[in-house]
Amino acid sequence: MATFKKKAVAVERVAAVEDAASLAPIVGDPRMAPPVATISQLRGGGVGSSQEPARYEIGQTYEVPVGKIKSNSVNPRAIYTASSVSEMAESLAARGQGQSASAYQDEAGDVVLIDGERRLRGARTAGLPTLRLEIRPKPASERELYEEARAANVERKDQSPLDDAIKWKELISRKIYPTQAALAKALRLGEDHVSRTLSLAQLPSKIVQAAAEYPELLSLKMLNAIREFWEVKGEEETLDLIAEAAKSGMGYRDVAARRKAAAKGTVRRPRSTREQLTFRGAKGEFKSFEEDGRIELKLKGLAPDVAAEISEKILALFPKE
Structure with a gap:
């Protein structure tokens, strides 16, 4: 009686086969599906060449291992609350992924998200092995990548003014958009809208995170009313x-009324003592705030060597520990 002998298979070959399985496009009726690429076709060579990146076909949809997906470097969403990600994780685990995320493959073979960061974070939180992605052409620039991703968020009504404020400030500082006007024109928004939105970037992170937990507070009018209240009353209040x-x-008018009432009250300022200074032709001021133990020194018009001498003497008062 003939015996069956198991043949040892290299770990690299097993890994290659597993990767190739994720490369099979997802289709509906299998009779209408295009031929599925073989492992050698997908890798451009033999099964053993597992070090080469897998290639995905533009226009197809794949189940891609979450560990091989990179985030969008200019993701228009700047805020992801723990509750939002947890909600997505529960939905994916219970009902599966309803809508494919979108991504492109770069020259190095990496799969980079265009849209779908919350779904990716939810999949990781839920411990899911893959995320369904539609492969699209690589955007020509970071600006094009941002605009494509933001358009998808706006279409789903999934983009808040807080996200815009934080991301626009970053994009302008990086010169992806040289000016507010250029950004407004590219996104087909009014310059006044862009300016009001960017003013939200002043808010402290604690306030941003707190507001983000309540979707009903995320209109531009409400957020600007909150910002104006913060300017008068501070972070804790x-x-x-x-x-x-x-x-x-409460509506934004209610918050605005609170701010107006607060502004009419007496603003308590910390007590300070001031002393005008003159030193080697320079003029300045020394302030001491008793209540919070703060001091301020300002001198203008010093010669460079004198400024260096004073700086050295001040720093000598604070020996390094």
Whole structure:
């Protein structure tokens, strides 16, 4: 009786086959599907060449291992709350992925997201092995990549003014858009809208994160009312206001009224002592704030060597530990 002998298979060959399985396009009726590429076709050579990146076909949809997906470097979403990611993870685990994310493959063979960061984070949180991606042509520039991704978010009503404020500030600072006007023109938005949105970038991170937890507070009018209240009352009282607004259903007019009432009150300023200074032709001022233990020194008109001498003497008062 003939015996069956198991043949040892190299680990690299097993890995290659597993990768190739993820490269099979997802289609509906298998009779209508194009021929599935073989492993050698996908890798451009033999099965053993597992070091070569897998190639994906533009226009096809694949289940791609989450560990091989890179985030969009100019992702228009800047804020992902823990509750939002957890909600996505639960949905993916319970109902599966309803809509494919989109991505492109770069020259190095890496799969880079265009749109779908929340789904990717949700898949990782849920411990899912793959994410379904539609492969698209690589955008010609970071600007084009950003605009394509943002358009997808806007279409799903998944883009908040806070996301825009944070991301626009970054894109302008990186000269992806040279000016606010250039950004407004590219996105077909009014310059006044862009300016009001960018003003939200002043908000402290605690306030941004707190507001982001309540989707009903994320209109531009409400967020600017919150910003104006913060400018008058500070961080702690603004955090309390956000919680109250979310609980009671306050509108932006209610928040604006609170800000006006607060602005009419006496603003308590820290007590300070000031002394005018003159030193070697330079003029300045020394301030001491008793309550918070703060001091400020300002001198203008010093010669460079004198400025260096004073700086050295001040720093000598604070020996390095």
